[in-house]
Amino acid sequence: MKKFLYIFLAIFYSTNVLANQPKEWQLGFQNAASQSMREIVNFHDNLLLPIIIAISVFVLFLMIYVSIRFRASKNPIPSKTTHNVTVEILWTLIPCLILIVLAVPSFKILYKQDTIPKADVTVKAIGYQWYWGYEYPDENIIFDSYMIETKDLKENQPRLLSVDNEVVVPVNKVVKVLITANDVLHAWALPSFGVKRDAVPGRINETWFKAEKVGTYYGQCSELCGIKHAFMPITVRVVSESDYTEWLTGAKIKFVKEIIEEDQFKKLASK
Numbered sequence: 001m002k003k004f005l006y007i008f009l010a011i012f013y014s015t016n017v018l019a020n021q022p023k024e025w026q027l028g029f030q031n032a033a034s035q036s037m038r039e040i041v042n043f044h045d046n047l048l049l050p051i052i053i054a055i056s057v058f059v060l061f062l063m064i065y066v067s068i069r070f071r072a073s074k075n076p077i078p079s080k081t082t083h084n085v086t087v088e089i090l091w092t093l094i095p096c097l098i099l100i101v102l103a104v105p106s107f108k109i110l111y112k113q114d115t116i117p118k119a120d121v122t123v124k125a126i127g128y129q130w131y132w133g134y135e136y137p138d139e140n141i142i143f144d145s146y147m148i149e150t151k152d153l154k155e156n157q158p159r160l161l162s163v164d165n166e167v168v169v170p171v172n173k174v175v176k177v178l179i180t181a182n183d184v185l186h187a188w189a190l191p192s193f194g195v196k197r198d199a200v201p202g203r204i205n206e207t208w209f210k211a212e213k214v215g216t217y218y219g220q221c222s223e224l225c226g227i228k229h230a231f232m233p234i235t236v237r238v239v240s241e242s243d244y245t246e247w248l249t250g251a252k253i254k255f256v257k258e259i260i261e262e263d264q265f266k267k268l269a270s271k
């Protein structure tokens with residue numbers, strides 16, 4: 001069964017080299033880039049999916065069987081049976097057991113994600129209609145991150161997923177993400193890290209990830225938030241420790257300057 005599934009998936013994935021963004025005709029998850037996503041994928045592929053397939057095949061088999069075996073021509077006088085205690089106990093108990101078998105590992109993963117380890121880097125993501133704003137509270141960095149229009153895309157920049165100012169984080173470090181919104185509900189989601197949290201105005205949600213591979217990872221706002229909901233992507237660039245330090249140095253100048261300008265602007269405006 002599993003072998004067949006893999007062959008089937010392999011056909012669909014044959015063009016898939018490095019999946020940290022959605023691919024055409026994609027069926028499964030994007031490649032995992034963190035321990036939590038690996039656990040989610042493992043739970044889905046090796047437990048959830050086989051059980052769901054088995055149930056579907058079993059129900060399909062039953063339906064075909066009764067349609068043929070008990071059709072009017074073959075079974076002219078139908079049985080008048082209305083109760084069967086054994087069968088009723090079985091079709092209550094077995095689904096219960098299946099749900100327990102699924103729930104236990106599922107909750108384990110969920111609660112593990114919920115416990116945030118000591119953070120090395122903290123990033124605050126703020127949802128706006130319709131873009132993301134980011135803050136690095138410990139570094140005094142603040143910037144906005146807008147989608148790049150199709151006509152302005154450079155080579156290797158995926159359409160509707162690339163942004164002008166990417167979130168940059170170091171590889172193999174615990175990144176804590178504080179998530180909130182300014183106007184309506186949004187959701188900060190990054191499939192490769194197994195991260196998805198609602199951005200709620202007036203409250204701060206928390207999540208975390210530890211990216212294990214250097215690369216660029218794409219996500220999207222995942223809560224219907226208005227007309228340009230599809231145009232506020234999330235790009236996270238995972239870099240080496242030294243590249244991160246270098247980026248910080250530059251970002252502190254580039255993005256802090258913008259705040260000063262904004263402050264001066266506010267002062268001028270209030271005069």
Ligand SMILES: [Cu+2]
Nearest residue numbers: 186221225229
């Ligand atoms: Cu949104």
